[in-house]
Amino acid sequence: MSKKLFSERDICTKFITPALESAGWDKIKQFREEVSFTDGRIIVRGKLSTRGKKKRADYILYYKPNIPIGIIEVKENNHEVGAGMQQGLEYADVLQLPFVFSTNGDRFLFHDKTNPNTIENEIELDNFPSPEILWEKYLQFKGLANEQSKQIVEQDYFFDGSGRAPRYYQQNAINLTLEAIAKGQNRILLVMATGTGKTYTAFQIVHRLWKSRTKKRILFLADRNSLIDQTKRGDFKHFRDKMTIVQKRQVDKSYEIYLAIYQGLTGNEEEKNIFKQFSPDFFDLIIIDECHRGSAKEDSAWREVLTYFKSATQIGLTATPKETDTVSNSEYFGDPIYTYSLKQGIDDGFLAPYQVIRVSMDLDVEGWRPEKEKKDKDGNLVEDRIYNRKDFDRNLVIDERTQTVARKVTEFLKNTSRFNKTIVFCRDIDHAERMRSALANLNSDLVLQNHKYVMRITGDNDEGKRELDNFIDPEQTYPVIATTSELMTTGVDAQTCKLIVLDTEIGSMTKFKQIIGRGTRVNEEFGKLYFTIIDFRNATDNFADPTFDGDPVRIKVIDEDTPADDHFEEEDSNPEDDKPAVVPSVKEGQKDYTKPSPFDEKKTKPEKIYINGVDVTILNTRELYFDKNGKPITLSLKDYTKDLLSEKYESLDQFLYLWKNSDRKEAIVKELEDQGIMVNELLESVNKECDLFDIICHVAFDQKPLTRKERVNNVKKRNYFAKYGEQARNVLTALVDKYADEGLDTLESMEVLKLNPISDFGSPVEIVKTFGGKKQYLDALKELENEIYSLA
Structure with missing residues (x-):
């Protein structure tokens, strides 16, 4: 059988997997096939929702299960060897991989980001590089070739047998953090949107550094008891008896993992600061959760804790890095080494x-x-x-x-x-x-x-x-x-x-x-x-606001004459409601941790006036629409859609040609949605009794829209069904009525044959036989669709 007749899967099974195994790649541990690394964007349609397409790599190569280093994109043999390269490069950027391979089963096109002299060259199937060759190139490229660095980055993840493993962006954050530490960086900032698993990411970082004995004593800092309790019961629970919460005046220094709240470590008087019971070099690693809060301020009591343990590697975690004219995360930690934004999380479906x-x-x-x-x-x-x-x-x-x-x-x-x-x-x-x-x-x-x-x-x-x-x-x-x-x-x-x-x-x-x-x-x-x-x-x-989902821009003005301000901005915190976390009560003579710190001091509030007997009216309620980049649409929905459609279709004739020659009109609808056109919202705002065809013709090309029922009546007036036998004619009449009631997506689905009243004419198999077979039925359906839209 000719190779050109093989499917993409056949190419993988017969040529690519054997080539990898011959080069020394372990099928169980060092490469995975058909890897979906996103969940697929969630698409909301009114009260309903569905998943979009997942991003899937044909192969991902790993030196160890926790270290992805390359990607292979496979195409059928009737494509060129480099046909999958652009897709592979796009995925490699997302996954932070230096080695990209494209193949059609004849040979590989190898894109090597570590080699600026020859970035792409073709290699034969039996000359695929071994794991060791790519790993050495990777280490040299990353500047991690010494033994100490290798010991850090090669340490395995923690796996508890549940099947849970870091998602691709968590893997990026973990590996980039370990690589930075291996190269001697001691201040690190990770920016990850809320809900993306910052604490789980932190746990995997801590576990790998602790297990390799690179970092032996670790402090996890937060500003609320609930966050500490959540961390101890959740992702950090695997540390078991190696872990403790700092909550008493006399600290126990026999543990290796310490969880603490700032308020439990600091006080108003110098001698009452618990953290100074530890020597300044006691901790090797400090994780600062929600670091945009108190520790972001240079003169805050909370920053004093970090300054005291300045010899430790310090990693700040936040979804919302703070950059104002007086507060800066990046001034202290440096620019983020990895950012995973809300927009990325929504696009990926996480x-x-x-x-x-x-x-x-x-x-x-x-x-x-x-x-x-x-x-x-x-x-x-x-x-x-x-x-x-x-x-x-x-x-x-x-x-x-x-x-x-x-x-x-x-x-x-x-x-x-x-x-x-x-x-x-x-x-x-x-x-x-x-x-x-x-x-x-x-x-x-x-x-x-x-x-x-x-x-x-x-x-x-x-x-x-x-x-x-x-x-x-x-x-x-x-x-x-x-x-x-x-x-x-x-x-x-x-x-x-x-x-x-x-x-x-x-x-x-x-x-x-x-x-x-x-x-x-x-x-x-x-x-x-x-x-x-x-x-x-x-x-x-x-x-x-451009800063809503963008990278933080450092804007703090360094001015030594600026007076210290121990308070948060008023809009950022209401101290009366956002009291510091409270540690368990202590014995007489010990520090009262329930006492607010100076930076939580109450502000004077204006007295309120309470009245009633006022008429209140809702003027309007409107839904805010967002484009495909997550930004609100400032134009009217019709104008916004017209702009998008004019980019896609040069003329009415071009649109009509594409519509008529499409095997499934629903595919055009899906493509438009992917372009950011809100189909359901548009139907609601123009006329939900029309279908998308008329809405596009109306919005983009100023054509008068017809409702579905008007189109169906026009079909019936032309006596279109007369050329069919009675049974087929009845089925087509029922189908066109179904379209009038429910729209095009129902008409194009084979499931429609199971719905009343069409199912009254027999089973789907019996109905299809009425037309002479499935092909003839689909041909009749396509002809019916053309007839529905023929007046255009």
Whole structure:
């Protein structure tokens, strides 16, 4: 049999795998076939969602199971040897691989990033390089050829037998970190979007360095007890008795892995700093979780801990690196050695996409001025001035506004599912409590079944904090709705949160990213594939900011004369709600760790005015659309679509030709969606009784759109079915009626033959036989489609 008749799989089995094995590659440990390294972007269609295509490499080569070094793209033999090279190079960039091979089964085209003199050359099948040859080239390229470096980078991952292994981007972050440490870098920053497994990545880094004895004593630092407890019970649990939490004044120095919160190590008085019970060189490695918080400030008490242990290798982890004119992560850690953004996570299908609903109220848009002699609920006159959105729930509380927000949230849940986990972000604790009460009244039937249906989870409320674990546990039904202010903005692994409500001003990009991160986790087992944001304060304007999903730009101004500021920016933290984590109580005479540190000092807040009896009206509710790069569309949906279509189709004739000659029209629909055209949204905004054909003709080429029913009536008027026998004519009539009701995708599916009323004419096999066989049936279907669109 000619090689040109072989499938791609046949080429792999008969030629490529034998060539690899002959070169010394172990099939079990050193190469994998058909490796899907992404999950496929989640595509949301109204209330439905589906997965897009996964990125899949034909072969990935590993020197060891934890060290991928090359990729092979295979094409059928009727292609050129280099036909797969561009795809291979694209995948190699994503996977950070230096060696790329393309083949058609005759020979290999080898792209070698380590060889600038001859970057590409052809090699025969029986001359494929061995693992040792590529590994030595890799080490030389990376500057890791000495024995100490090899000992670090060759250390295996931790595998617990569960089948869990690092995803490709975690593998990139881990390997790049170990390579940096092997080359002597001691300050490292990793930027990974919320929900991408920063703690698991940190565990694998720590385990490999600890197992190789490169780093023997390790400190994991966070700023909340919940994060430390979550780390100990979760990814770090495998350290078992080698690990301890630092929580008492007298520390035990016999452990190897230490978990601690900043507040448990620092104090107001020099002699009470627990961390100084350790010698400055005690720790070899420090991992700083959420390093955008207190340790980002040069003059903070938290930075003092890192400065004290300055000889240790320090790795900062964050989803939201902070770069302002006074605070800089990158100034301390250096630029990130690896970044995995929210956009990348959504594109790969590891993170949940979002849809945004913006709600505008008259008070917020137009402002509110009290009528003459207007009194508050205590009987005091309300100051006569115009109050705007920034005043509401900060200086002025209007009961009806709170009720309107709660009513809109309740309405949304009733239209989707009333048991979708929901977080409502409020201005402060007082606002969160009032919102809890309003939501409880509007959902009294469910609250009577279980009072935990809606709860306030804030830093001052023990009952609410006790329910935090239940809220984030997918197995637990209650609480369903959590109202909060600051406590849940970060470090809350809410896997099944499907609704985020924004009813607070968000002036900090860091805080905005953290809040959005509460919804980005995917949990397919519990049906969580995307989430919705309802925005009452235009906070989602932040999506349009170039810094929302870009690399951090260092902008801190170094000025020694600038006075120290021990406080966070007001919009970044509300100290009353975001109290420092509390360590267990201590004996008399010891430090009281429950005392806030100076950087958590309360700020003076304006007194609030509480009023009622105000008419509040929702002016409009609109869905915010995003392009394929995740940026909000500022044009109207029709104008945006017209621009995209004009790039794709030069003329109406070109579009009509492609449409008519497509075997499956649904393939064109899919291609347009991949280009960023929101098909369902477009149908809703123009006329959902039309199909995409008419919408494109109307939007791009100014043609009058016909509804599906109008097209079907035109087909029937032309007596098109007369040339068929009675049974076939009945089937075609039923099919065209089905198209009128449900659209083109139903018509093109063979499954339609199983649906009423078509199934009344017999089984799919019997119906197909009516036309003389499957080919004849498909030909008749294609002819029917052409007839439907013939008036164009």
